[in-house]
Amino acid sequence: MAFAALAVGGAAWSIPNTEEIAAARAEQTAPAPPPLLVRDLAPADAVALNSNIPVASGPNPAARPFSMAKADTATRAQALDCLTSAVYYEAGNQSADGERAVAQVILNRVRHPAFPSSVCGVVFQGSTRVTGCQFTFTCDGSLERRPSVDGWARARAIAEAALNGAVYGPVGLATHYHADYVVPYWASSMAKNAVIGAHLFYRWAGGWGRPSAYIQRYASHEPSASALKSAALAALANRPTQAAIEEAADIPGAEIGKAPAGRVAIRFNLANVIAARKAVESAPHEDYVEKVAASDNLRWTLTGSTAKSDEKPLGTRATGPSQDSD
Known part of the structure; x- marks a missing residue:
């Protein structure tokens, strides 16, 4: 595997050499991805709090181009379906850059040992568990809604470009993001490294957010996208x-x-x-999305409109004593 030095904003980080990779493998087990538990704050208060958190200083190197060179046609099709779904349902109400940023986060996760080593595995991780889904659209019913033709086509084009090696550099090595009107408990333990549209992007602080941590090889095979969707919807219906x-x-x-x-x-x-x-x-009639406190993803798929500043927060409110991280 060939590596080269990357320079961002005048600062350069070297892609890890053999010794650095060995050291990274020798570290403790990668941290488990935290569930999306958010602080009990009004959206306006969350926006204000998030705006006061500065973007981390120092290098923000772009990820290496993703390669599916060893994957067959069927594997590519499954990966494209899963990545398109994530781009559409997670960022379909954002700009094209907002969609590219989400695609990049997913591919960054594929390379990080804290996450599954396939695209579909990353997208649907935890989708059958009550508090485990990593991407809200997989466990809030959004998948039951038919996507718009134009929106899906744009998301597919962006997903396909990412799988063919296109890199969205501004998010760097981010593996997490959230909407600007919520404050997840895990946000304070991570390094905020980009703001793209209404989403804030983070990488792990310390060693797990450095290039030397992104050493996981792509699995070169994908689980069935349709089976994962069916399982996610079945879990929701039986919950x-x-x-x-x-x-x-x-x-x-x-x-x-x-x-x-x-x-x-x-x-x-x-x-x-x-x-x-x-x-x-x-x-009295009560609008469905208000009655169930629908997530941003489900609300958007129901209405087709962009998110409003006064919408209910995305995620599940935490119960019990407050904590800064999981």
Whole structure:
């Protein structure tokens, strides 16, 4: 594998030599990717807090071009499908640069030992777990919405260019990002290295954010994109929340009964059917995306519009005592 020195803003970092790579491998196990737990802040307060966090000083070297030279046609197709989905659902309401930045983060993760070594593995990591999804669109129902033709075509073109070696340099070696109107708990433990549109980008501080850490080889094979999507949607459908149970309990005449795992059974007491019907007919309408506090990704796929400054925060609010990092 050929390496060369990279210079950014007048400062140069050398791509790791053999000794540096060996040292990186000898370090402790790579940190586990943190879930997206955000501080309980109003969007405006989060924007203000984020704007006061300076971009890290020092070198911000661009990643090396990604190569799929050893991958066959089927593997390339799966990787393109997964990367296009991530670019579209995560940054389809951003500029073309915003989409390129997201694609770069995903490919940076493929090279980092903290993450899976395939594109689809990175995109769908944790998508079947309640708090484990790394990219919100894989676990909030966005995948159920049909993408726009034009938006998908643009996302696909950007994803294809990235898989063919195009590098979006401004995000450097970033492996994390979040919207500017939320403050994840992990943000304070990482180095903020770019702001692109409404997204803030970070790399791990210390050794795990340096070029010497990005030593993982691409797997050269991909899991089925359609199977991963189906599994993510099935997990979502079979994941009743306590909030759903509590809401059902508030329906006049409703009784919560036993149901297969992942479902909530609602039965009505016949003596209260009339009262229940009146309650339903008189219930005020509440917009779906507001009722479920939809994520930015799901809200955008439902409306096709850009995010507004007063929208509900992306991610799941943390419970329990505050902490600076996971």
